[in-house]
Amino acid sequence: MRMPGGWWRSKSTPAKVETYTRWTYHFFAVFEVMVFGLPVLVQVPLRFSGWLFAALCGHALLSTATASRAVDWTRGRREQPLRLMGTLGAVTALFAAATLLVTDALPADSESLGALGSLATGAMGVGVGTITLGMRRRRWMAALVAGFAVGCLALALLLHAAPDDAVVAALALMLFPGFMAFAAAFSVWLLNAVYELDEARETRARLAVAEERLRFGRDLHDVIGRNLAVIALKSELAVQLARRERPEAVEQMIEVQRIAQESQREVRDVVRGYREADLGVELTGARGVLNAAGIACEVRGETAGLPAEVQSALGWVVREATTNVLRHGDAARCDVGIRVLEGRVVLTVENDGAESGGAESGGAESGGAESGGAESGGVGNEGVENEGPANRGAAGAPLEGRGSGLAGLRERLAAVDGTLEAGRVRKGVFRVVAEVPLTVNEATA
DSSP, X not given: OOOTTHHHHTSOHHHHHHHHHHHHHHHHHHHIIIIIIHHHHHHSOHHHHHHHHHHHHHHHHHHHHHHHHHHHHHTXXXXXXXXXXXXXXXXXXXXXXXXXXXXXXXXXXXXXXXXXXXXXXXHHHHHHHHHHHTOOOHHHHHHHHHHHHHHHHHHHHHTTOOHHHHHHHHHHHHHHHHHHHHHHHHHHHHHHHHHHHHHHHHHHHHHHHHHHHHHHHHHHIIIIIHHHHHHHHHHHHHHXXXXXXXXXXXXHHHHHHHHHHHHHHHHHHHHHHHHOOOHHHHHHHHHHHHHHTTOEEEEESOOTTOOHHHHHHHHHHHHHHHHHHXXXXXXXXEEEEEEEETTEEEEEEEESOTTSSOSSSOTTTTOHHHHOOOOTTSOOSHHHHTOSTTTOOOTTSOSOSSSHHHHHHHHXXXXXXXXXXXXXXXXXXXXXXXXXXXXXXXXXX
């Protein structure tokens, strides 16, 4: 059963910004009716107030539909809603003109003039701001605001208003629509910027994976390529000597055998270096990556003097936990601590992003721990490649569940007689604790 607020917490940060933007403009429609429409029912004569309020409600509904389509267009999900934008612009202009005509029909000392002026200003502000959501060029936005102001000025002059009063009224009517247009332009910019930052984070992680693969490929090429070339040459020489029944052919094949065995040993060394994680390097990389992502990271404790097997196992825990916080959480702070207690090394990784996702998702199930790959800065390999709707979790989500990430971490820790615990420790705080003995059993190591 989904907890209250789980719908919001399960969304990513860009999706939250998009939802906030969408519902802000839906609220503007309600604000238009409540703030500008209700006073008309009370202060304007009944022969005008009824149809003005009904027209304002229709304008608000049209603004809501246009805003929703415009946001979808901004994210590339729909075509640009040109017809809705044009219809909303025409309705807004007609409604403002009708309001000004009603104002002209009332006595100059009528108490209804203030309410009607606010009604026209509010309708134009909401209408112009909503239409601006569907535009990209600032010149068009400025032209839209200026066009409504000029239209109001021209209508006021046609109604035989004093030129000075008409100019002042046009400028006053332009202020709120201008502000709404600026707010819409800023909202679109912010929404696109958040999505672009999220995509840049994914791209950075994927580039780290690709860079590590290239490094591994270069190491294998340097080791295997040279030795294979020597083996091919010596094998060809041995064939020529054998055809001539020369005894040196045996010596050449012995040399080929020696080079092949040496190649096997070098490949094992390369793979071992690729799969093992250095704790000090992982801690430095984790702090750098998290700080670059806007997450304050503090590392306490020393790694000097720890056995290589212990550092490798704990390095994978740091790498996977960092991947989890960076990729799936919404944390603002992450603390990493290393302590030596009674012959055991205790690694603690704690972050405050536990409320950013659902409890059912496996935060460490990105698979980086078992992949054998490494990313620079402690980002997990498989955590990037296998990320999909089924694998996407939260930094604060419990690690228990299905997935290769948890299994891989426990296998690595079990190899050095270590243990792993993970879960929420208090509201909004998630902690991963790994314990490894300092004295490693040679058989398990």
